[in-house]
Amino acid sequence: MKNTLFIVLFFVFGLAVTGIVHAQRFVDHHDGTVTDTQYNLMWTKDANPLGKFKWDDAVDRCSSFSLAGKMSLQKVIVNQAAIPQRSSRREH
Template sequence: MDHIKHQKKNRIITRVNEIVTNGGLPKTGQMMSYQMGDDGYYQMGYPLGGGQRFIDNGDGTVVDTVTGLMWVKDLQMAGFGMTMYWYDAINACENLFFAGHDDWRMPNINELMSIVDHSRYSPAFDPMVFTPMPDMWTPYWSSTVCVSWTDGAWCMYPYDGYKTTWGRPWDMCYVLPVRGGQA
């Protein structure tokens, strides 16, 4: 019986080490504390900032050292400088060959929200890492369909990082291709 408990303990320790060493959640960027116990007080999470978190590969892509995801840095450079319908955005990502890679996809909403720096707006992500589109009021698609409204998909506004849903069959948004992650 002790042998089985020992194996379980080792699996748990191994899993905790994997979680800790494979990155974590980024900080929100809130520096000012407005009340005891808010995020400005604790400032938890992985440090924000281009030099600490994102690595520019010099080929139009950046790697997020927290999530391990590779993102397209400049949408226009990759041929994604226009808005598109959700279904077209999925196909465009799936068929993208860029920077020597052909396994691009549309990010899910959690991946897309992971690049938001809540200490910024216009854009809500580091413009030294990602080249913002001129139109900050058109959101970026995610691949995540809204459960309560299946015609909708979750999106992120680049202006302030606001998460909302837009209509998959009729609305047009930008898309920020990503590759990597865990299945």
């Protein structure tokens, strides 16, 4: 019985710690943006803020897109693509 209680408490504590770490990694600015503090990237909360476009039209729209006065969407895409690849190369 003591072992079962210990295992359950250990599991619950682990879930609580995981939630705290996750909450600290992502910061909601309440202006339509969220920052990933691990990679220092800012994301839009809306997965499709500009609607649907053909590729060339989407690239043109992204170059002038701004959300809450932050950097353009195009810059975020370039930074987002580069950082995780560099970190995954170091891990292997």
